[in-house]
Amino acid sequence: MTTTHEAHPLRFVGVDIPSKADLQNCIHCGFCLPSCPTYIATGQELESPRGRLHLISAVVDGRIEATERVLGHLDLCLQCRACETACPSSVPYGRIMEDARASIMANAPAAQPPAWRGRALFLREVLARPSRLRVALAFGRLYTRSGLQALVRGPLGATIREMLPPALVRLESSAPVLDRAPFRETGTLAAPSAGGSSTRVALLLGCLQGEMYPGVHEATVRVLQHVGCEVVSPEGQGCCGALHSHAGDVETARALARRNIAAFERAGVEAVIVNAAGCGAAMKEYGHLLRHDAHWAERAQRFSEGVRDVLEFVASRDFASGLGKVERTVTLQDACHLAHAQRIREAPRAILGAIPGLRLVEMRTPDRCCGSAGLYSVVQPAMSATILEAKMADIASTGAETICTSNPGCTIQIEAGVRRAGLDAEVCHVIEVLDEAIRAGR
């Protein structure tokens, strides 16, 4: 027997098994290979989109079982979807990978790979539950504010770092600096303009953005006001469920999607604005996520059509008048779920390009993943670090003082990269730079 012997040979089960129609779109041309960060790092077909699609097809067809080795290849995928941009045959890779992971997690819990089950448990019981997430983040905030974080990271921390296991030190160095009070406001965030001509929009607070980077929400609200919007933040909204979908826990993702749809429908807005690319991509796909649900499928589709990334939305309006100077050299990291999943590349460039005094220096392959990829940097630390290292070299060669992103995961990852590489650069959301220009113009 040439296959691995396993106690619980896994197959794909349930309603989410990747469809033959999706899989057959792949003509094996290989155009995806050079766009894939893990193929670039390994030169290995099994770590390429084409290889993974072939493995998934083989599991669907019953030619192989989903052994630990096979799942390892699926696991090493960042789900950055750069292959979708490269694919001439429009293979919906992200959807196939999510379906494959969901069909593994649809096996009985005892049969699920322990690491997958643990990941799903964390996402379900912590990330999707604000009270628990806030307790966890409170410890992080305490760690920062007590000065312990600065101590550990500073020159005096060398002894401490030597005493700790290297894996923990690496994990610590990836942790964000939580030095701000979180943004958790609901209700009206920006009042309608006096003339009554404003557009009413809602803001997704999300699970992490407001907790880790409250400044992004503050800037978003001010910019939306600048472009003539009334901004509300509906009660009852929560985590978008993107990471749950990525990890194969579609049931939790569906529950979160339904809650958000209901909350935002009540708000009666023209658009739902999202300033985290990963969340926006997931919410634009709620229609697909709930396609099997007779009660929700149509509502979800309608909801998805109203979701806009903040950069896409702002760029489509008159944002450029009255901007002040921001004299700075900036480089832009395309968030994968903005460039590849949502196909938005021009908007952030149009916004940065309109700011007087700002010099945008493009890095090599700005749309290549930074290695953050949700929980990836935690569960695949070695590959994540390899990818980040290449990214930081590309960033460093631009000489930029400001690195712009459009997703909190990328911000956390690149901040860690800046610290490790010893660069003198700040990392922020594109919208924060625009906000600065608006304020400078007053």
Next chain:
Amino acid sequence: MPPPTGPNLSARHASDATLALTMATSSAAASPASAGHPAGHEALVRDLQAALGPASVLHLFEDIIAFEYDATIERALPEVVVFPGTTADVSAAVRIAEQYLRPVVPRGSGSGLSGGAVPLTGGVLVVLTKMNRILEIDVANRVAVVQPGVINLQLQEALAPKGLLFAPDPSSQRVCSIGGNVANNSGGPHTLAHGSTVNHVLGLEVVLPGGRVARLGGRLADTPGIDLRGLFVGSEGTLGVVTEVTVRLVRTAPAVRTLVAVFDSVEAASEAVSAIIRRGIIPVALEMLDREIIRLVEPRIHAGYPLDAGAVLLVEVEGLAEGVDADGASVEEACRGAGAREIRVARTAGERDRLWEARRVGIGAIGAAAPAFYLLDGVVPRSKLPEVMHGVMETSARYGFRVANIFHAGDGNLHPNLMFDPDDEGATARVLACAEEIMRLCVDAGGAVTGEHGIGLEKRSYLEWIYSPADLAAMNAVRVAFGGAERFNPCKMLPGGHGCASGHGAEALNAMRRGSDSV
């Protein structure tokens, strides 16, 4: 027994001939455990692991399954996959394979279009993706030395800042390897003026039987002795494994003009091609995209191809600025004379890039439009282009297949793509029959059975249409001189061979699908 060939090779014959392959493949597919490896499998794996390191050897079914394909519909499993990092590794792998009487099949990026890297009789698949370093760029002498796994575009990107390029530019250049270009003597849009890979390879380092390492050619255009370099280029991995390539570089032209001529029909555009060539102009590229292709790529790329065109010609002339003006004007005149209703000239580098991007992704885009398609690669004399294209359209219509054409019109190198659904009863056999009729049209017009994709598995039997038994015997003799037909990449290029079923894997794939459905 040689497979039936010639015009009598009906679809029925083709499906009979593939029966053996079908059975072999589907039994492996249904039950990997019962497939059974040839004697000495464990020892072979152990020796390869000892020589190359365990991380560079794959042998489990769930791993090697990702090496059973290239960009065709052919499928066959290797016995072992190795990833050499050096010439010495390749040499060791070849020696060990020989010791266990296993064939060696080289593989680059696996983007080939003729089944060349599909290991039809198993054996040791030598994947060269780790040998991907550009070793030297000698600007003064316009020479570069690269490892075979270097991606074509990777080389172009390294050369561009120096004002140089490697002329062969297959549409798959973002993924195909230089080793693969050498194996298939690859072309590309710009080989019209510059010639295909064989014109741009100066020297090779190759691993021969016994793991012996030889250097063929050199760094100069002419080297004394028998030109084995020329023999190796385009030999599709049947003579040995290429481990280093010395290429000739050309200078980037000072001026370039890219224009699109819009026609109402494929036939009219074909007339224009003949007219351009008759004027004595050799554009650097002269490509045709038909209505089907335009409708697939334009909504995605937004290059500016009109959706209601019957066909367009994408023409590029380059040289000194004055010459480009004159040639451009002459091309425009020729096109208008043949009935072009509109000529568009790319005004910016961005516009030019988008026009070419549409060309590059065109064939892949067909994958989204049909469950499957069969890509043909035939050559006709350019003067015969209008009548052959008329025949292509007529033949595919008669068989009831949608056909999409996107090809190197200036070279007379056709790429009709027949769209079909393999789940339709008998569709695959009808596609093969239709393809054969079209290839027959090319040959009857004085053409050839491959332009640039290689013979591989898919077109072996067609060779007998254009070569006499004596011609083929001469080719076989070369193969014998390099260790025989069973040593390197068996069953490729030349007709027949032991254990070689006919290469039309479409039939096998179809049967496999049906087989797996019934499991």
